Amino acid sequence: MRIGVVTFPGSLDDHSALRAIELAGGEPVSLFHGSTDLKEVQAVVLPGGFSYGDYLRCGAISRFSPIMESIIIAAEHGFPVLGICNGFQILCESHLLPGALTRNSDLHFICDDQKVAVENIKTPWTAGYTQGQEIVIPIKNGEGSFQCSDETLAELEAESRVVLRYVGKNPNGSRNSIAGISNKQGNVVGVMPHPEQAIEELTGPGDEGLIFFSSILKEMVGR
Amino acid sequence: MSLDTVAVATANPDALQPYEQLGLKADEYASIKQILGRRPTSSELAMYSVMWSEHCSYKSSKVHLKQFGEKAPHSDALLVGIGENAGVVDIGQGYAVTFKIESHNHPSFVEPYQGAATGVGGIVRDILTMGARPIAIMDPLRFGLADAKDTRRVLPGIVSGVGGYGNCLGVPNIGGEVVFDETYAGNPLVNALCVGVMRHEDIKLAKAHGTGNLVVLFGAKTGGDGIGGVSVLASETFNDAKPTKRPSVQVGDPFAEKVLIECCLEIFKADLVVGIQDLGGAGLSCATSELASAGSGGMEIQLEKVPLRDPSLSPEEILMSESQERMCAIVEPSNIKHFMAICKKWDVTATVIGEVTDGTNLHITFNGELIVDVPPRTVAHDGPIYNRPIEKPTYIAERQSAKINVPLPSSPAEIKAAVLTLVASPNIADKSWVTSQYDRYVQGNSVLSQPEDSGMVRIDAKTNLGVAISTDVNARWAYLDPYEGAKLALLESCRNIATTGAKPLAVTNCLNFGSPEDPGVMWQFAEAVRGLADICLEMGLPVTGGNVSFYNQTGSVAILPTPVIGVLGVIQDVRTRTKMGLAKSGLEIYLLGRADANLSGSEWAYLHNEIGNFAPKADVAMETRLVNLLLEGQPLFESAHDISNGGLAAALTEIVLKNKIGAEITIDDVGVALMSETPGQVLIAVDPKSSHELIALAETHKIECRKIGISGGDALTINGAAIPLAELSQAHTETFPKLFG
Numbered sequence: 015m016r017i018g019v020v021t022f023p024g025s026l027d028d029h030s031a032l033r034a035i036e037l038a039g040g041e042p043v044s045l046f047h048g049s050t051d052l053k054e055v056q057a058v059v060l061p062g063g064f065s066y067g068d069y070l071r072c073g074a075i076s077r078f079s080p081i082m083e084s085i086i087i088a089a090e091h092g093f094p095v096l097g098i099c100n101g102f103q104i105l106c107e108s109h110l111l112p113g114a115l116t117r118n119s120d121l122h123f124i125c126d127d128q129k130v131a132v133e134n135i136k137t138p139w140t141a142g143y144t145q146g147q148e149i150v151i152p153i154k155n156g157e158g159s160f161q162c163s164d165e166t167l168a169e170l171e172a173e174s175r176v177v178l179r180y181v182g183k184n185p186n187g188s189r190n191s192i193a194g195i196s197n198k199q200g201n202v203v204g205v206m207p208h209p210e211q212a213i214e215e216l217t218g219p220g221d222e223g224l225i226f227f228s229s230i231l232k233e234m235v236g237r
Numbered sequence: 238m239s240l241d242t243v244a245v246a247t248a249n250p251d252a253l254q255p256y257e258q259l260g261l262k263a264d265e266y267a268s269i270k271q272i273l274g275r276r277p278t279s280s281e282l283a284m285y286s287v288m289w290s291e292h293c294s295y296k297s298s299k300v301h302l303k304q305f306g307e308k309a310p311h312s313d314a315l316l317v318g319i320g321e322n323a324g325v326v327d328i329g330q331g332y333a334v335t336f337k338i339e340s341h342n343h344p345s346f347v348e349p350y351q352g353a354a355t356g357v358g359g360i361v362r363d364i365l366t367m368g369a370r371p372i373a374i375m376d377p378l379r380f381g382l383a384d385a386k387d388t389r390r391v392l393p394g395i396v397s398g399v400g401g402y403g404n405c406l407g408v409p410n411i412g413g414e415v416v417f418d419e420t421y422a423g424n425p426l427v428n429a430l431c432v433g434v435m436r437h438e439d440i441k442l443a444k445a446h447g448t449g450n451l452v453v454l455f456g457a458k459t460g461g462d463g464i465g466g467v468s469v470l471a472s473e474t475f476n477d478a479k480p481t482k483r484p485s486v487q488v489g490d491p492f493a494e495k496v497l498i499e500c501c502l503e504i505f506k507a508d509l510v511v512g513i514q515d516l517g518g519a520g521l522s523c524a525t526s527e528l529a530s531a532g533s534g535g536m537e538i539q540l541e542k543v544p545l546r547d548p549s550l551s552p553e554e555i556l557m558s559e560s561q562e563r564m565c566a567i568v569e570p571s572n573i574k575h576f577m578a579i580c581k582k583w584d585v586t587a588t589v590i591g592e593v594t595d596g597t598n599l600h601i602t603f604n605g606e607l608i609v610d611v612p613p614r615t616v617a618h619d620g621p622i623y624n625r626p627i628e629k630p631t632y633i634a635e636r637q638s639a640k641i642n643v644p645l646p647s648s649p650a651e652i653k654a655a656v657l658t659l660v661a662s663p664n665i666a667d668k669s670w671v672t673s674q675y676d677r678y679v680q681g682n683s684v685l686s687q688p689e690d691s692g693m694v695r696i697d698a699k700t701n702l703g704v705a706i707s708t709d710v711n712a713r714w715a716y717l718d719p720y721e722g723a724k725l726a727l728l729e730s731c732r733n734i735a736t737t738g739a740k741p742l743a744v745t746n747c748l749n750f751g752s753p754e755d756p757g758v759m760w761q762f763a764e765a766v767r768g769l770a771d772i773c774l775e776m777g778l779p780v781t782g783g784n785v786s787f788y789n790q791t792g793s794v795a796i797l798p799t800p801v802i803g804v805l806g807v808i809q810d811v812r813t814r815t816k817m818g819l820a821k822s823g824l825e826i827y828l829l830g831r832a833d834a835n836l837s838g839s840e841w842a843y844l845h846n847e848i849g850n851f852a853p854k855a856d857v858a859m860e861t862r863l864v865n866l867l868l869e870g871q872p873l874f875e876s877a878h879d880i881s882n883g884g885l886a887a888a889l890t891e892i893v894l895k896n897k898i899g900a901e902i903t904i905d906d907v908g909v910a911l912m913s914e915t916p917g918q919v920l921i922a923v924d925p926k927s928s929h930e931l932i933a934l935a936e937t938h939k940i941e942c943r944k945i946g947i948s949g950g951d952a953l954t955i956n957g958a959a960i961p962l963a964e965l966s967q968a969h970t971e972t973f974p975k976l977f978g
Contacts, residue, residue: 030680067492123675126673
């Protein structure tokens with residue numbers, strides 16, 4: 015099962031995402047931003063980091079990478095895409111997901127172990143969780159405050175497209191404590207917290223993030 | 238606009254030159270003339286002035302630092318020693334680790350964000366230059382009083398600078414220190430440590446060998462930042478039509494550095510460089526002269542080929558610019574195409590600016606005219622050496638005859654009040670306001686990070702080999718006795734490493750002091766270096782490199798002598814590491830070692846405006862036994878925590894708050910036990926059924942070992958004084974948010 019991870023200039027968590035796919039039992043495939051070739055992967059992860067140094071706006075330049083042309087077209091036809099942190103920002107800039115990520119409400123970069131609830135288990139990336147399951151995975155970002163219009167917010171909630179929601183204190187001022195959302199079809203998911211940094215007890219707050227990666231592998235076998 | 242060429246300098250031997258404004262003394266200027274047999278050109282003058290500066294030449298410290306070589310213990314682990322960009326040690330399984338601390342103190346006071354950011358950038362490039370992937374950062378920081386107005390300017394700026402740069406590079410920040418003392422007002426200390434890892438065969442050196450090999454400058458374009466004093470040459474040489482005010486603090490671009498890291502690692506993997514040097518302090522002057530000096534000597538550079546951000550830069554300024562994120566590599570002509578292709582892949586600008594020659598001199602031309610013709614060794618290595626006057630300062634005798642009078646708690650009410658006061662004080666308070674602004678998770682190998690005793694990263698995910706790092710110093714002990722203070726700093730670092738389960742292997746240091754022109758400061762420095770060299774020999778640990786920062790003083794007030802010591806340790810299986818927090822209820826808590834009544838240099842004394850009289854004496858034999866006990870006993874330990882700043886009171890607070898599991902403690906001589914910071918004490922928690930093994934082990938190693946309590950409950954109770962964890966936590970954690978928002 016080939017799952018791709020895109021390396022943009024300034025991607026940081028690409029190696030961790032590759033490792034997460036490997037630990038989950040998949041075949042990780044490294045993709046480079048400068049090519050349109052998806053190398054026959056069956057799903058793709060846009061990893062965390064500071065692609066293009068977050069210049070202009072987070073994700074605003076990466077969105078125009080050659081690889082994104084291929085990903086945008088594929089995603090519109092149901093190809094599973096997971097954007098983590100900077101990847102989420104790129105998905106918003108690409109209009110594959112609604113809304114935008116803005117500066118955290120306290121204006122600081124925040125690195126913390128964060129409790130979140132999995133509120134939508136119908137996506138291929140979260141199918142392995144139980145509805146409402148609370149998990150602890152790291153957040154680490156400066157611009158993680160999810161903002162959108164009232165209409166979009168109502169739509170996201172009505173269509174149960176909130177994938178992850180912060181539990182307890184809202185760390186960054188996100189609307190409705192939203193930590194992750196999906197598109198209408200559910201194949202494109204963006205999350206601010208980092209499941210790929212919670213794949214083993216030794217180096218993360220736990221291993222509950224690994225289910226994102228085992229979920230997609232199981233879903234793809236089913237197809 | 239006239240160019241001061243070698244021909245011009247020869248023709249006009251008596252032209253006045255602004256050597257004093259560039260920081261050169263008259264005799265230093267005279268010796269440059271003697272070396273060259275003529276007056277230097279303005280470009281040469283610029284190069285000598287910056288390379289012979291204290292920062293680059295170590296002219297005041299060299300005579301003392303040579304002890305690190307003379308007293309060096311034999312070590313099989315040392316692969317590359319002092320003198321290269323960073324030392325390299327063998328950690329087994331074919332892996333080599335390089336690590337180093339540097340200071341970026343003065344720029345961080347002027348411009349906190351950029352000063353701190355480029356401090357991180359600089360040390361990361363030093364590590365990268367050795368051929369290594371940077372895998373961890375630590376940053377020991379020191380500030381003036383926490384509630385001082387300027388600290389509120391400096392601290393948030395420095396913290397976000399360290400974070401802003403390090404987070405964007407993708408190197409986890411796994412520890413450091415935050416310490417406040419009034420002497421650091423106006424002289425904040427920003428020390429940055431970086432660790433890198435590589436395979437043995439990938440070690441790179443800063444050497445320019447092989448006639449005809451190409452000199453390639455790659456990375457960011459050169460701009461006018463960080464030029465500092467050299468601007469006086471520009472204003473002498475040029476008319477007013479150009480930008481005059483240039484920032485003397487460099488401006489960092491972490492994205493450029495991140496791309497440069499990936500580009501370099503790919504170049505290293507393809508084995509395309511003969512030698513490599515990063516451009517830090519003194520920019521191209523430093524890189525070219527050091528590369529040439531360490532190689533065969535001859536090099537020709539065509540300066541007009543250097544890609545510029547600001548086309549109005551003069552040749553002197555191009556040579557001096559400290560623009561960040563640049564590297565200089567020596568590449569065989571047959572590899573240049575491949576080299577350039579990798580740079581192109583990463584969108585890194587790369588330009589051939591010259592080549593290695595079979596001559597003895599470094600020649601730099603500008604549009605065909607010779608502006609530098611120097612033996613590179615005279616610039617890079619044969620700078621002046623000063624044996625500065627040394628005199629024991631009078632405060633030492635004054636302190637030694639001082640009586641100190643610090644009230645100690647004894648009743649339950651006093652104990653509770655004292656613990657809550659201590660743990661809320663800025664030096665002891667929880668530092669997550671700082672550390673939560675740093676990414677500790679990136680790269681996915683961080684096994685331990687702040688506030689654990691040491692930071693630990695996994696090197697190999699298959700074998701679980703890892704390294705641990707700790708940086709330490711109690712500068713108040715170094716003030717009372719710099720010799721013992723330096724020794725104690727190293728011993729504390731070793732203890733921290735061993736507490737987490739790693740074996741100490743090698744040492745780096747960052748020696749922050751006041752003005753070397755003050756004989757008292759020079760005495761502090763000489764004593765600290767002597768202490769550090771002695772202790773390294775006694776512990777059998779090699780010094781792999783370090784950094785000296787002088788002139789950390791405002792007027793006649795110098796900072797506390799602050800020799801920050803970093804120790805690197807190795808752990809064969811990171812899964813066996815010991816954490817500090819009490820893991821569950823029902824564990825027996827033991828105290829190794831014993832506090833004595835000397836409160837000198839302790840936080841509790843400091844809170845009562847006392848610094849004390851005598852620093853503790855470093856007990857190397859005992860500390861060695863303790864480290865051995867910690868390493869041998871590791872399988873028994875459920876948790877372990879070193880006792881240092883804030884004594885047992887702070888250590889207990891930290892172990893109960895980590896996992897919110899309380900403890901009931903009973904201890905005799907409670908005031909001294911809680912507040913004294915006597916070195917050589919460690920808290921251990923074990924399962925009751927392992928307690929006899931621990932006691933036996935302590936007996937074997939002749940370390941005092943007492944059971945002082947048991948874990949459990951929702952309070953820290955000390956001799957009947959119950960402090961609810963919620964109250965303790967509030968006191969410990971609210972200080973920083975209150976001070977800094």
